Amino acid sequence: MTISENFLSPTFGSGCYRRRVILIADKHVVTAALEDDYHHFVLQLHHDGSHVTGITSDAKRFPWSTCPSASPKLQQLIGAPLSHEVLLTQAGLDAHTQCTHQLDLAVAAITQAVRGGHRQYDAVVSDAQGERCTAVLSVDGLTTLEWTLDGSTIIAPAAQAGLNLRKINMAAMALHDIDAVQELGLLRRAVMIAGGRRFNFDRLEDMSIFAERMTGACFAFQPERIPLAKRAKGSIRDFTIRPEFLLQEFSSQPNKLSS
Template sequence: MTEVEAELNRFPKSTCPAAADVLTELRGLPISADRRDLFSDGRAGRNCTHLLDMGLLALRLTDRGDGETVFDVAIPDVVDGRTELTAWVNGAVFHHWTLTGDTITAPEKIAGTNVFGGFASWAEARFDGVALDAARVAQKSVFVSKGLAYKVDGVPQVRAINETHRHGQCHSFSWPSVEVATDNVGYVIDTTAGIDEPNIERATRN
């Protein structure tokens, strides 16, 4: 890898855009680098973990010689503690899971799997190729969907330095960013009344 470029258009903390510069430390890694290569040596704390996830995905697609690849994930609102997750790759369904809390309860062959603790290693042992990529994207989508339960872009702005339970988890919650990072007000897109932004329309076409 000889060059790395990243851009953040929507982000939760005021310091997140600076993570694009930190990501350049990936220069020099082989395109065959795996998850452990990217997330080792404290990189997860220095970087935006979402950018690292996208970097890993880009490396895997490049290493395989894949062309343009479209990942779509749908996670409806949770009802009675349950929801259904569907993940598509280029329009084809690769994963369909019933989720109860953080646990996959269907299909039966993977029931009981937690989508957080230990998921990455579990997925690597069970899937490969695009199916593994889709599983990773699906799991990260579950993480992002958890934000629906919180007001994360309102006022008063929360200062990262006061969220001590998150210190060290990513770029904005590590020093020196954590000392100045605050909530980015207004970045959340509310689609309750429908979708009116072209850049997110594709994600719900299925």
């Protein structure tokens, strides 16, 4: 039995994957939120102007029953310096022992504490036709990246053609433009997750079908947790035609989200 044969989604090919990230920096706290088809996290990162002093995360929607237990692991960021370099170093943490998405969000919150103000990222990845798809990232409503991909390799635009998203040297890129690295990292993550739309995960009871190829990939897929995890059935959302529902709780805060 393989997942591709038994768990295909009948609607794949007619929609798109969407991910929204909102970052709001106030004087000594950054509110950071992420939502996509499979995840919804909101966290607050506190700082004293130079270092992280506290962090809390609320796992509102997640794919596996063990995912929320990863939130306390973010406490390891306390004491980390406020620096754009965290994009590359992840504050020295082993990302494989963290929830990928909560750590991504916490790192983004640290960079926003340095930057100040607010920022909204929106990633859209079309359902693949064969191995080809398109991926677009907008920042505060303005398109900054637009790719055509064959698998994980960019084939357009010409300036980035041939770049394999699985083999990017982020450190080298960061020497030139840290904002560009953050944008590329966010859209790359979206492309990797978007492939999940091929499957009907609500037919799964647990993650055993992934154990061989995913063990050790993240907090939930650590060997000791794989037998404990159950599928959070009914947790998937399709935002193809309703992007306005992403992080809808922030739509009531226009003063924080307007320029």
